[in-house]
Amino acid sequence: MPTPFRTTLWRVLLVQLVTLVLLWLMQNHYAMPA
Amino acid sequence: MHWIEWVIIIGWLAYIIWDGVRRTRGTKNIEGYFLADRNLPWWAVGLSVMATQLSAITLIGTTGQGATDGLRFVQFYFGLPIAMVILGVTLVPFLHRAKVYTAYEYLERRFDPKTRSLTSLLFLLSRGMSCGTIIAAPAVVFSAILGWDLYWSVALIGIPAIAYTVYGGAAAVAWADVKQMYLIVAALFAIVAVLVYQMPIPIDDAFRIAGAAGRLRVFDFSFSLTETYTFWSGIIGGTFLMLSYFGTDQSQVQRYLSAKSVDEARSSLLMSAYWKIPLQAMILVIGVLVFLFYLFQPAPMLYNPRHAEQTREREPAAYAALEARYAAAVGARQTAARSASDAQHDGDAAAQRAALQQFRDRDAEVSEVRTDALATAARATGQSSRDVNYIMPRFVLDKLPLGFAGIFLSAVLAAAMSSIAAELNSLSTATIVDFYQRWFRREAPEAHYLRMGKIATALWGLFACVVATYAATLGSLIEVVNRFGSFFYGSILGVFILAMIPRVRAFGAFVGMLCGMAAVGAVSFGIPSVSFLWHNVIGAVTVVVVGLVLGGIGKPSPAGSTAPTADTA
Numbered sequence: 001m002p003t004p005f006r007t008t009l010w011r012v013l014l015v016q017l018v019t020l021v022l023l024w025l026m027q028n029h030y031a032m033p034a
Numbered sequence: 035m036h037w038i039e040w041v042i043i044i045g046w047l048a049y050i051i052w053d054g055v056r057r058t059r060g061t062k063n064i065e066g067y068f069l070a071d072r073n074l075p076w077w078a079v080g081l082s083v084m085a086t087q088l089s090a091i092t093l094i095g096t097t098g099q100g101a102t103d104g105l106r107f108v109q110f111y112f113g114l115p116i117a118m119v120i121l122g123v124t125l126v127p128f129l130h131r132a133k134v135y136t137a138y139e140y141l142e143r144r145f146d147p148k149t150r151s152l153t154s155l156l157f158l159l160s161r162g163m164s165c166g167t168i169i170a171a172p173a174v175v176f177s178a179i180l181g182w183d184l185y186w187s188v189a190l191i192g193i194p195a196i197a198y199t200v201y202g203g204a205a206a207v208a209w210a211d212v213k214q215m216y217l218i219v220a221a222l223f224a225i226v227a228v229l230v231y232q233m234p235i236p237i238d239d240a241f242r243i244a245g246a247a248g249r250l251r252v253f254d255f256s257f258s259l260t261e262t263y264t265f266w267s268g269i270i271g272g273t274f275l276m277l278s279y280f281g282t283d284q285s286q287v288q289r290y291l292s293a294k295s296v297d298e299a300r301s302s303l304l305m306s307a308y309w310k311i312p313l314q315a316m317i318l319v320i321g322v323l324v325f326l327f328y329l330f331q332p333a334p335m336l337y338n339p340r341h342a343e344q345t346r347e348r349e350p351a352a353y354a355a356l357e358a359r360y361a362a363a364v365g366a367r368q369t370a371a372r373s374a375s376d377a378q379h380d381g382d383a384a385a386q387r388a389a390l391q392q393f394r395d396r397d398a399e400v401s402e403v404r405t406d407a408l409a410t411a412a413r414a415t416g417q418s419s420r421d422v423n424y425i426m427p428r429f430v431l432d433k434l435p436l437g438f439a440g441i442f443l444s445a446v447l448a449a450a451m452s453s454i455a456a457e458l459n460s461l462s463t464a465t466i467v468d469f470y471q472r473w474f475r476r477e478a479p480e481a482h483y484l485r486m487g488k489i490a491t492a493l494w495g496l497f498a499c500v501v502a503t504y505a506a507t508l509g510s511l512i513e514v515v516n517r518f519g520s521f522f523y524g525s526i527l528g529v530f531i532l533a534m535i536p537r538v539r540a541f542g543a544f545v546g547m548l549c550g551m552a553a554v555g556a557v558s559f560g561i562p563s564v565s566f567l568w569h570n571v572i573g574a575v576t577v578v579v580v581g582l583v584l585g586g587i588g589k590p591s592p593a594g595s596t597a598p599t600a601d602t603a
Contacts, residue, residue: 008122008304012119012304015307015308019312023108023253024253027105027245027252029245030245031250031251032390032391
């Protein structure tokens, strides 16, 4: 039974969001201290 | 270069050609030759889609960009997952169920022959040219690094790709792409491992230094139509660019038309949605690691060896002065980097900050000398002296252990071949299906079209090689390739959007497309400062607006083709 496309859609957006948040955290973690 | 590196490279090329030619046995008809009998599994198509998009420029140029400019280029891909999801519910099911060979063929069914012919012609023009730049980019670098004539580099890259594409068609392209992709990813991981292993300071300190130098800055939330790499241009402009590229560019459409079913075609695109951003980030991080590596190693002042040599010969005094300044600046930066690393462990917050600030100032001085050196090189050679594309190849050849240069250069060749092969395959398909079969020879035996398909592939390959030998120095090659497409891209996307709106007729679509291209042309020449990423948005929106305004005018579209049924299950 293939995964319904709507589920896939949310999954892609969630993965995208997690990726961006990780990049954001990395950027801030290693940014020049204020 | 050591003979072992050559054995690796030649071995890889021989394997890819042998494997591609082996598949020629399966291709007896044009559906087999152009679409691999529409029978490929999703994962092979997915890897093929990724390999087609990832060109040699990505491996040599994007890593260099990571070293000089940091991670912000990754924002360019932020629209990709969104575009893939939109395509999954819209164009992919339409095109797949229509059983077409080219995306443009669908436009004739929906609108009229002239809309199909114009879009297909624009594809042939822009892709035919860009195929040349895709070969030229690595060929120029190979020539400079290995001291070869450009012809040999073009031949090394072009001939294997032409060989397996001509013989094996779409199936050979897809299965070669799978292997090329495995090699590319393996090579990238291997280089990351070596770079991390060779880093003389703890990796966490190294990243802190990179962060202080601004190399780990990903996000730029400023809204500017002139900046290419911002969050908003990536999300909005990037989505339109990726919609155009994956939805209407035959070199990508043909990949997923060869999938077994609509679901497999969608899944193949979603592979990119999941993996493209992490992969691109990893490629940029390699660049950042190379930047860090050169903080503790003698770094070339000019990465293009040919330019360095010519500048030394033609302006010896200026060159010697620059070299002295550079050595001093690099030395000071190395000391500052060591102190910054030590301060992370021994010092308090204020000391850490001061040490990082010190490093940042020394790095700015090095950049200043580099800028002067590049300006001198440009004056001495009379060419663009941008050397971003040389950073990674120089690093690999000069600094990596034996065998790695062979693996990396094979991966660069793999990336180039996989992009070229897909383009040649799609250029040939559009030539034969949209023009030869449509306008010149409507009825002929399969064997005839198959033969013509192979001839067209070979001729396009030859054309691309000729373009490549003339496309010598093109500045930032990444942007050039994208710019070629973006002139027509948005407008063609607009036509496909109109195709999905039932009340729009052929007249509106055709006039809309012309207006879209005129609008992009006007903006491109009138306000050249607007980033090319926005051209796609302008083109697509103009086409859709004009198409909707002219909606009901003209003859209705052919029966049964006006309202494709949406499928969003």
